[in-house]
Amino acid sequence: MSRRLATLLFTALLFSAATLAVPCPAQAQARPPVTTPTPHGIPAEACRFRISLRSKADGRPIAKAVIRFLEPASDQHFETDASGDALLENLRPMARVFEVRAAGYAVRIVPVSATQPGTTADLAIALDPGGQIRGTIRDAKGRPIADAGLSLRRSRSCMESRLGDLATDTQGRFFFDNVPLGETLEIWTTRQNQQQQKAVRLSLDQKSVTTEIAIDDRPDDGSIIVHVTGPNQQPLAGAQIINRGNNVQCRQTATTDAKGECRIDHVYGVGRSGRSYRLIARAKGFAPRGLDFKPGTTARPNRVDVELQTGHTLRGRVVLIGGKPAASTRILFDGGPTQWSTGGETRTDSQGRFSFDSLTGNSTFTIQAPAGYSALENLTLTLDRKAETIVTLDTAGVVKGRVVDGAGGKPVVPFWLRAADSPSRHDDEPRPSMDTWQQYGQLQMRPDGQFELNDLPPGAPLHVRIHAAGYFDQSLDRVVARSDGQFKPLEIRLRKIDPRYLRTVSGRLVSVQGKPVAGAELRLWTAEFEPANTTEPPFGWNSIRGGALEQAPQCRQFLVGVTGMDGEFTFREVQIAGYGQLVYWGKGIAPAREVIDLTGDRRPEIKLNLKSTAAARLVVEIDPKEFANAAIVLAIYESNSHTADQIINGDPTRLIFENLPAGQVYVGVMDKSFSIEVAPNSPILKSGETTTFRLKKP
Numbered sequence: 001m002s003r004r005l006a007t008l009l010f011t012a013l014l015f016s017a018a019t020l021a022v023p024c025p026a027q028a029q030a031r032p033p034v035t036t037p038t039p040h041g042i043p044a045e046a047c048r049f050r051i052s053l054r055s056k057a058d059g060r061p062i063a064k065a066v067i068r069f070l071e072p073a074s075d076q077h078f079e080t081d082a083s084g085d086a087l088l089e090n091l092r093p094m095a096r097v098f099e100v101r102a103a104g105y106a107v108r109i110v111p112v113s114a115t116q117p118g119t120t121a122d123l124a125i126a127l128d129p130g131g132q133i134r135g136t137i138r139d140a141k142g143r144p145i146a147d148a149g150l151s152l153r154r155s156r157s158c159m160e161s162r163l164g165d166l167a168t169d170t171q172g173r174f175f176f177d178n179v180p181l182g183e184t185l186e187i188w189t190t191r192q193n194q195q196q197q198k199a200v201r202l203s204l205d206q207k208s209v210t211t212e213i214a215i216d217d218r219p220d221d222g223s224i225i226v227h228v229t230g231p232n233q234q235p236l237a238g239a240q241i242i243n244r245g246n247n248v249q250c251r252q253t254a255t256t257d258a259k260g261e262c263r264i265d266h267v268y269g270v271g272r273s274g275r276s277y278r279l280i281a282r283a284k285g286f287a288p289r290g291l292d293f294k295p296g297t298t299a300r301p302n303r304v305d306v307e308l309q310t311g312h313t314l315r316g317r318v319v320l321i322g323g324k325p326a327a328s329t330r331i332l333f334d335g336g337p338t339q340w341s342t343g344g345e346t347r348t349d350s351q352g353r354f355s356f357d358s359l360t361g362n363s364t365f366t367i368q369a370p371a372g373y374s375a376l377e378n379l380t381l382t383l384d385r386k387a388e389t390i391v392t393l394d395t396a397g398v399v400k401g402r403v404v405d406g407a408g409g410k411p412v413v414p415f416w417l418r419a420a421d422s423p424s425r426h427d428d429e430p431r432p433s434m435d436t437w438q439q440y441g442q443l444q445m446r447p448d449g450q451f452e453l454n455d456l457p458p459g460a461p462l463h464v465r466i467h468a469a470g471y472f473d474q475s476l477d478r479v480v481a482r483s484d485g486q487f488k489p490l491e492i493r494l495r496k497i498d499p500r501y502l503r504t505v506s507g508r509l510v511s512v513q514g515k516p517v518a519g520a521e522l523r524l525w526t527a528e529f530e531p532a533n534t535t536e537p538p539f540g541w542n543s544i545r546g547g548a549l550e551q552a553p554q555c556r557q558f559l560v561g562v563t564g565m566d567g568e569f570t571f572r573e574v575q576i577a578g579y580g581q582l583v584y585w586g587k588g589i590a591p592a593r594e595v596i597d598l599t600g601d602r603r604p605e606i607k608l609n610l611k612s613t614a615a616a617r618l619v620v621e622i623d624p625k626e627f628a629n630a631a632i633v634l635a636i637y638e639s640n641s642h643t644a645d646q647i648i649n650g651d652p653t654r655l656i657f658e659n660l661p662a663g664q665v666y667v668g669v670m671d672k673s674f675s676i677e678v679a680p681n682s683p684i685l686k687s688g689e690t691t692t693f694r695l696k697k698p
Helices: 002-019 436-440 541-544
Strands: 027-032 047-055 066-071 076-079 085-091 096-101 108-112 119-127 130-138 149-154 161-165 171-181 184-191 195-200 208-214 223-229 240-244 252-256 262-263 277-285 287-292 301-305 312-320 332-335 346-347 353-361 366-368 374-381 390-391 397-405 415-421 441-442 450-456 462-468 474-480 488-492 502-510 521-527 556-561 568-575 579-586 589-596 607-611 615-622 628-639 642-643 647-648 653-660 666-670 677-680 688-693
Touching: 047 096, 047 161, 076 085, 085 374, 108 119, 130 184, 149 171, 171 184, 171 332, 184 208, 195 208, 223 277, 240 262, 240 353, 252 262, 277 301, 287 301, 332 353, 346 353, 390 441, 397 462, 415 450, 474 488, 521 541, 521 568, 556 568, 579 607, 589 653, 615 666, 628 653, 666 688
Parallel strands: 047 119, 108 441, 130 208, 223 301, 287 353, 312 390, 397 488, 502 607, 615 688
Antiparallel strands: 027 119, 047 085, 066 076, 066 096, 096 108, 130 171, 149 161, 149 184, 184 195, 223 262, 240 252, 240 277, 277 287, 312 353, 332 346, 332 366, 366 374, 397 450, 415 441, 415 462, 462 474, 502 568, 521 556, 521 579, 579 589, 615 653, 628 642, 628 666, 647 653, 666 677
């Protein structure tokens, strides 16, 4: 692989990882909803859910489970009775996300599409066994840290990736309940501007684990004096200076005085090391500007000079097709007011009018739309016009249809529907803006098997995937949204899975010395046929580790597992496929792939005996002065970008990369502007050995 190719791969991996949504449907089933008379005193448009909760292991009912709504957020909650049932009534027919928690079981999150008014939807949910994580957070001197924020997450992105958020008590203690077993989880800790991540795992036979987390005291990051001028070098009074850290709570603001100056102490850094610093300057009538800086000390603050250019203007009016003004419509420029952006927003008045006077010359706009109309994203408009710019919102497109049994033609209820941007979308076609739960998957429960995706840009192509228990998944690579009157409803016919087409894949993973490898991560994925290159996206290591491969149209099944104490593993109900691969990685072993024969002529039981290879270790030495703008250092192999497992600051700074495969590895540096520089020489690693590499500029 050439140095230029490595650079391209770095760029593609970094940006694709942030945009791919990964499905992880909850294990929920439902019986067909039935229309029932609306109870007296309840609005006719109301709907109900009858929840039946069972143990996945033995089918027993689960009593005293708590059900609440994550979306729309509500303090209302429901509890299952002795039969494991709960009736959720007097609800508006709208899309919802349920959270289900019960003592001794793992939390479940189930997104459900809007049901029909006047119906009762019967939803059966099976819970896996769960465990608990306890621990304490301490500072560098061993003192407990109170009120530190924690978030428990899966190590892969999926619908249920975020499992709980809490804060430590006065003794620095924390407690997570309803934790999934048999997979790697991550505890993200936030204190002031510091962030720390720790991996933790409960084995399938483990109900509780205790862990300790240590956080260094936040250093005094220093002070700055900001001097703001306009294009004529005259000081600007009243300019707002914003310095943000790694989370929304870490935010410093100041306003310039008559001399155009302001001071900020204890500035916040960003990034994993917290040693990159950035501010945003805004002033009415001037284009906002973001600027990197270096702080000084409290006694000798560094001076940061910021020159703002005269802002560009835009006067506009948003109307619906037909000429009706779009009142109270949200208008964003340059991505809106996100944490580190220079963007902003406004809303239209009752006549659909809006104005900006502090834009950059290349600002882009997003116009959100009312229901039934299509939003506009990344829109370029002519600036500094005297005349008013008219923006017309078109009627939204839809994608709709019904899902039926391929043999009998009867509706299949329930089914999971997932939609995303089609991989075959052309550059001149609009890109759909999908709701998060539509990307991850929603449970569709209409008794007629119908579904509808609306508020889509007309002409936008979608990739649609249907999953129903007992059936093969059905994928439609390219479905183009049209207006309601022009779209021909789809009929998606599902094929039942014959038990003869299911396999059980099991085995044991051992080290090079023949000892069992416990706690290794496993991913089993299948495809219709063997890919031309299994090391490139969407089959690369980043897509597999993060779970993005599961959403790729080329992937038929994506199963997750962890080896047990004796290195054993089992995957059940693996569908026959033209190509299958078992991928594994873990502490002390090199990541590897094993091709599995899943063709129809194999026996139902497939046994594998896997022998791993000892991991290689890479130590990268870097001079902080030579790479003053470095934001992150990465190692790349087989289309996988690997961040450092440990950073030891010093001169030189040493970055340690663990659990790498033997062979050639490229090392690159990404700066704060996301520009990537790959080292001209690349180290060659050896199995079971540590290689030290001094990173120098080309």
